[in-house]
């Protein structure tokens with residue numbers, strides 16, 4: 054250890070001593086807070102379940118319950134804050150910081166240390182600055198010399214005289230070096246050389262400049278990021294969320310941020326990053342889950358299912374284009390604008406088998422409203438009238454003899470459940486009336502929900518009518534008539550194609566001025582290449598107040614033919630009606646070794662821009678089998694010892710994955726087959742189709758059957774590229790017979806080819 058390192062270690066020791074002293078204080082406060090929470094909770098008689106149908110006067114006036122609730126919420130919050138402080142201190146006690154900048158400002162030199170969170174001593178001196186603090190931007194962006202950083206009160210310029218990086222483990226500096234680079238290679242080498250983990254790690258110590266631009270952008274309404282495989286898009290999303298939460302602590306909470314992720318495995322994989330940065334996770338959802346929730350009762354086709362079907366069925370390109378382009382959105386707008394009231398399709402509202410509100414009745418209400426109002430406004434008023442009518446009907450029904458009889462037949466528990474928190478009535482007649490009212494409300498809640506959700510409009514018929522309109526508008530009557538027929542047939546089986554789900558929802562929302570969540574302030578869409586423009590338009594519509602960060606890689610287009618960034622940016626400006634859109638391109642790939650990245654990029658027609666981070670490993674291996682097929686070769690490979698911790702066998706389809714997994718199990722090789730419903734990678738050897746491996750990474754990847762037969766289409770090379778780019782350290786490809794055409798054409802020096810089982 055040289056003198057400089059000794060000096061730095063002394064400082065680390067000092068800071069850790071301070072941290073430990075504060076840990077003792079926080080632990081003590083936490084103990085006290087915990088006791089208080091338990092005492093308050095003990096007093097709290099839990100009962101106040103609030104009726105969503107109509108908040109009863111009685112429960113509204115129950116001030117005591119409200120007060121108790123607030124008290125519980127307050128003590129729980131105090132405890133949570135202390136827990137969070139405790140967790141932060143624990144992390145800092147292991148590694149208080151990872152970076153240092155020496156700066157001079159107004160002839161005053163100073164050294165600032167950057168870590169996971171800020172830490173101050175008793176005199177309020179900053180011993181560590183949070184990596185998100187304005188001054189920390191220098192660490193990520195600045196090269197030595199004059200540097201400027203942004204603060205809430207404007208730009209400040211200082212002289213950066215030195216930049217130092219540390220690796221600190223268990224309180225000991227294990228590595229330390231000075232650099233003029235933004236964040237130098239050595240630390241990154243170390244970070245990237247690690248074995249893969251079940252959870253993604255945070256990258257705050259080694260954020261690269263261009264990633265930092267994404268993380269710290271607060272200027273734009275839409276940030277569009279095209280980043281090659283492994284360039285840190287997902288990492289950028291997560292550190293950006295942490296950054297935004299830190300900077301808008303008062304206005305923004307994690308619940309106001311939504312991330313659309315590609316699948317459930319991915320959601321689990323990234324679940325630890327924000328907690329490791331001391332922040333709560335944002336909301337996460339897949340497009341399929343989002344659509345399912347909005348089209349209750351229908352089986353919405355998933356993207357995966359669409360992909361699997363497209364492997365065997367030919368869908369006309371013209372239809373795909375018509376259903377996924379901006380044209381569809383503009384035509385939906387035009388359709389709604391020109392709709393005459395007589396074009397509206399109303400529906401009966403049923404309870405069990407009985408029509409409660411007929412389509413005819415709803416139409417009458419609608420027709421009575423002033424034609425000067427827009428259709429959306431008239432539908433809203435129709436809805437309100439129906440709700441009022443329902444309430445009147447129910448009030449009347451609640452007093453009927455038949456309901457009195459039904460309530461009297463309830464068990465004691467059922468009756469008590471109706472009374473809920475209102476069990477202390479002085480007057481029996483009032484109690485009975487209350488119970489009867491609750492009873493009918495509960496029974497007819499589905500009707501209320503149906504009206505609330507606009508089921509008095511037959512949105513399916515309306516959408517079918519739109520398809521006809523659209524066919525005429527784009528001169529494709531026959532094609533759209535065929536589409537309409539498939540749509541109606543699927544509907545009979547309670548199914549809806551993904552291609553129809555989104556325009557149908559858009560139509561519903563446009564007509565009823567509904568379906569918008571105004572609370573969400575930031576929307577993140579990962580794997581943007583998997584979304585059609587119509588779907589992106591719908592998400593923007595669903596979250597009108599959200600700023601958007603849209604990231605992906607056009608080259609990893611599994612589900613649709615890829616577009617280019619400029620085309621996408623131009624269309625998004627039109628669709629989102631904004632010019633405040635910035636595009637950022639990330640061309641450096643960090644995940645894989647240089648050998649794997651160079652091999653992967655050679656598969657792409659437009660791969661030239663991809664640059665590999667310099668971390669070396671073995672050349673990828675292509676195993677060409679003879680007549681025995683891929684499986685015996687795969688088995689032999691898996692039986693050989695390996696240094697890699699995790700191995701993924703990645704196939705093109707779920708069916709292939711199931712077959713491979715089954716055969717491995719027969720051969721007594723423990724493995725885990727992943728399906729779309731799985732949330733967690735459970736073993737070190739997994740078998741999965743490529744679309745479930747999106748966003749994930751493994752130490753070793755085995756691409757199963759990259760033959761010309763299995764990967765026959767010219768666009769299939771993108772699938773092999775996506776598979777290859779999941780590998781961090783080792784890549785093996787197996788092909789039975791001639792290999793995929795693009796693969797056959799790449800420079801043979803980029804991989805080792807072995808012919809086995811001749």
Ligand SMILES: Nc1ncnc2c1ncn2[C@@H]1O[C@H](COP(=O)(O)OP(=O)(O)OP(=O)(O)O)[C@@H](O)[C@H]1O
Nearest residue numbers: 256259260261282283284285286287288643644748
């Ligand atoms: N600045 C960095 N420091 C350390 N590791 C990094 C950095 N940037 C990226 N990585 C690592 O590189 C890998 C790929 O990152 P990430 O998954 O965020 O990329 P991506 O662009 O979303 O990839 P893909 O599109 O292929 O799924 C991860 O292991 C991540 O931790």
